[in-house]
Amino acid sequence: MALVKLDSMYQDVILDHYKHPHGRGLRDGDAEVHHVNPTCGDEITLRVRYDGERIADVSYEGQGCSISQASASVLNELLVGKELEQARRIQGAFLELMQSRGQLTPDDAMEELLEDAVAFAGVSKYPARVKCALLSWMAWKDATAQALGAGDEDGPKERTA
Amino acid sequence: MALVKLDSMYQDVILDHYKHPHGRGLRDGDAEVHHVNPTCGDEITLRVRYDGERIADVSYEGQGCSISQASASVLNELLVGKELEQARRIQGAFLELMQSRGQLTPDDAMEELLEDAVAFAGVSKYPARVKCALLSWMAWKDATAQALGAGDEDGPKERTA
């Protein structure tokens, strides 16, 4: 059976992260958010801990498909230890890639920035799955805003889409 | 211009009643009702006066198309002076004719019963106009029920359709 297209979504890197997630589990944090993907029910609870502007930890727990789980694992691997500014750059690049509807081929600079996360390029062709890939990244952005006091005051937001 | 079909609706008898209506105007009565045809705005105010079981008068005022006006005029001509039972028979026959969707050719008995009202046979082919033709007849039925105490107690009803 020819699974070219599918294989381009389920890259080995993704399946690997899915089966062996990095940094899973909830640990101490400065802020916690809970995000759900209303179209499919994927959920994530995510905490961030900052050391000044440096990301000391991103811990998470959730349920969801291989894409959303792997994406959270990749996020942890990529962002922990980074300075906020660099992390924002990575998040921006990942968002751009995910919203490209399969039209974007990552160049060298992007590959360097995103590391394992470039493996999600194939997912961008599947609109229903883009939200899965972005779930943890939106949660991270929200938690960061809260932790650093830049967010709104409503407490944990329940909204992703 | 061939107006065969149309002529079968606008019979001379109908146009005659429309231009020279019988018994128009409001006079004393035992009960009064006001009916409207919501789909086109035709209106009639109608009073009945009974002399025992005999219809002493049907007086009316209203606005509407040639069909509804002519039909009220025919009603007045046919029913005034009749006994209630006979009037009910006439009303029943007229209703049957109007609901026949042009499928019924009046037989001799019906022609005798309905007199001028058989001219409305052609109208029954036009669903939008059947309600016009029936407006005064429904009003009469309602007013009669009120006058003779057989109706419900809500007072004048505003409903026709």
Next chain:
Amino acid sequence: MTSSRRGFPGHLDTEAIRKDFPVLDRVLHDGKKLVYLDSAATSQKPRQVLDALSDYYEQHNANVHRGVHVLAEEATALYEGARDKVAAFINAPSRDEVIFTKNASESLNLVANMLGWADEPYRVDSDTEIVITEMEHHSNIVPWQLLAQRTGAKLKWFGLTDDGRLDLSRIDELITEKTKVVSYTLASNILGTFNPVEEIARRAQEVGALVVVDASQAVPHTAFDVQAIQADFVAFTGHKMCGPTGIGVLWGRQELLEDLPPFLGGGEMIETVSMHSSTYAPAPHKFEAGTPPIAQAVGLGAAVDYLSAIGMDKIAAHEHAIVEYALERLLQVPDLRIIGPTTAEDRGAAISFTLGDIHPHDVGQVLDEQGIAVRVGHHCARPVCLRYGIPATTRASFYLYSTPAEVDALVDGLEHVRNFFG
């Protein structure tokens, strides 16, 4: 003005356009060709829209939003693509401000209900007032009457001048600090009047009232820009703009859609549901409960493409010319009285009239026998008939496919009506 039975030089090529509309070939009553002058009630549909419907059902049909299979993704892309098209067509700042409903009536009821259930500062209650006009379609009267009844709010309205325009002379007494919402029609379906936007918007803003615009008779006929008309909500309906039945639109300002409560509850409009409570999806989905009119949205998207390709400015100019010609010719018919403005200025493509004391039903019936389709009655705007002391009108209404020859047929037909009942 110059005109000929072949169309107006410099305006739309109706000969070509009419080929897109299969129903216009319809032959009635022993060989009479249809003269369709009832587009204000509903427009006809071009082949391009019907093809979009068939293509949707034959190739892509699936329920939207929740699927990972190909058809579901295609159906979702088509449905959401239609939203993009409609948003662009009305120049909406954001696609998320475009809500699909079943018709303009639902759109208007949706606004009335949101405001009835809203928290402050939007809540309509017994201390507040609602302002409409005497020339509204019933769909922009009854929802506000129901809201007023159910909340105790007071309903007020602009009256009309003798020549069929809004009487704005007492605007400051009508729209006051108590006014929470002003809802008016941009173009009257019975009088043809186009109403002025500036004055109402200015006064509403002064007192902080929300402005709702019923654009059902405007969006189909003229280039339309929600940002230009200074409204908070705009309602219109697909079937009057070459689209299918079963689809309407409500545009609303994003911050309002975020703040206001949902109306219909169900699938698609939720974020998360438990038996104890639910949270709602962001707009537009918050206001789209249940399986949406998917094929109908796709059809409306195709209609918008069709109209845009021809050009809304050209359509407006064409209709203006037709109306000018029709007014000129109708005013020559003996005993004919136009109900509404008698010139083509600030005027849409619907012309209502009475013909002596021949009842409109009779006018319409005799015209129909000649193949001419007009609407008769109160056109769901009975207060206008009451205002002008008439039971009903006959209404001829035009669209991009209407021709001067059809105006001529109408005038000839009316002559015949007069002879028949003379």
Next chain:
Amino acid sequence: MTSSRRGFPGHLDTEAIRKDFPVLDRVLHDGKKLVYLDSAATSQKPRQVLDALSDYYEQHNANVHRGVHVLAEEATALYEGARDKVAAFINAPSRDEVIFTKNASESLNLVANMLGWADEPYRVDSDTEIVITEMEHHSNIVPWQLLAQRTGAKLKWFGLTDDGRLDLSRIDELITEKTKVVSYTLASNILGTFNPVEEIARRAQEVGALVVVDASQAVPHTAFDVQAIQADFVAFTGHKMCGPTGIGVLWGRQELLEDLPPFLGGGEMIETVSMHSSTYAPAPHKFEAGTPPIAQAVGLGAAVDYLSAIGMDKIAAHEHAIVEYALERLLQVPDLRIIGPTTAEDRGAAISFTLGDIHPHDVGQVLDEQGIAVRVGHHCARPVCLRYGIPATTRASFYLYSTPAEVDALVDGLEHVRNFFG
């Protein structure tokens, strides 16, 4: 049971039936033929329905009810004719009890709103209770949650047994003298369960509560008789029964429709309107504000004709056989757990399952690559997922065009999924 890849002897001739459905010829992903197992989300449409839509738009399109011209009369006759067909299909005592809505969700919201605005004895308020079940579609949960919030009424529900059926053991405590309305689904869209009518109806009648039945997953699949199910209101939706999107039905008992207040206000639903007040038309028009989904009703009428010609009993028997076969085969797939009844008794044509701890999204995606369309997620029935402690399910659902070969394809596909994530 006997089965073969060619169909079940004695049951429907799917080879012939499938020719009526153009989309079933669709080829996906490098030559894989579509295996459509998502009919519980929406059914596919036969050529006969698409032809009825085209014919309506190409020959008869006009607005209904108010016209004296030929097209308006034809459109009205077609629209009202569709009402007759639907009334006959569900054995309604009167055609006037059939209300056309935009979907089942609107139908259910309509009932909830009527009861919220009603006078006694129907009025739902803070002294009263509403009873639903834990297996409802969100469209039969959220309207009641909104009603409860807005009136102060208390919302209660039947729980579920481990094998996916209603737990009726505490029925007398749940449905009490305070209960004004009991609303439940006849067939669950996620579990496949067919619920018992008698017990709920008996208890509701005892306490004088109204009974609302969500028949969205029942009417498409089995001979249905509103008079037999002892309900006061029944909701269902056109797009799941071979009809177009954009049309739903609410059936209600005539005396209730007469007594209860309107919901949406506007054109078509009125008797007479003045600026000061309005009176309403009799049902069904009272509940159909604005231009109705005319073409969609006509399409639904054609769908009803299509289904009737094949025979609802035959369709039910065919689906029963498919489900029996599918359950038998699915239960042999390692790690597969059926969520819902595991036998074909009192069971509809939707089968939900989990596959080990492979997330349904991944199951659905890998099946899709093989051309197999199933639905994944919570199927707008999230409380069921919570009840069984699962995030989501994969659901395969069948209809009159489904074949045993498609069941085989599903089972093979699941094998592939297991290998892929194994």
